[in-house]
Amino acid sequence: MNKNGKQYTKTYTPQELKYKLFGKKVCPICLEKMVLMKESEYKGVGRGGMGASYGFAKYNADLYEIRETYYCKKCDKNYTISELIKIKEK
Numbered sequence: 001m002n003k004n005g006k007q008y009t010k011t012y013t014p015q016e017l018k019y020k021l022f023g024k025k026v027c028p029i030c031l032e033k034m035v036l037m038k039e040s041e042y043k044g045v046g047r048g049g050m051g052a053s054y055g056f057a058k059y060n061a062d063l064y065e066i067r068e069t070y071y072c073k074k075c076d077k078n079y080t081i082s083e084l085i086k087i088k089e090k
């Protein structure tokens with residue numbers, strides 16, 4: 001099988017998606033607006049291409065998982081979306 005390209009995946013829970021679309025991205029400490037940061041984490045070689053998650057991928061690819069965090073410049077802190085949801089619920 002050919003190793004063919006890179007595949008990036010990002011999955012959201014329904015709560016995370018809701019926060020991403022409608023939530024106020026402000027720092028829970030200082031209420032400053034936060035910046036969205038993206039980084040990808042290498043997950044090794046796996047099945048890539050359309051339909052990979054359904055098990056009929058056609059080729060192998062380098063798999064990356066995208067991690068999104070929100071960064072507050074003032075506090076120099078990073079928060080993941082799930083952390084922000086937890087803080088909000090308190």
Ligand SMILES: [Zn+2]
Nearest residue numbers: 027030072075
């Ligand atoms: Zn802050």
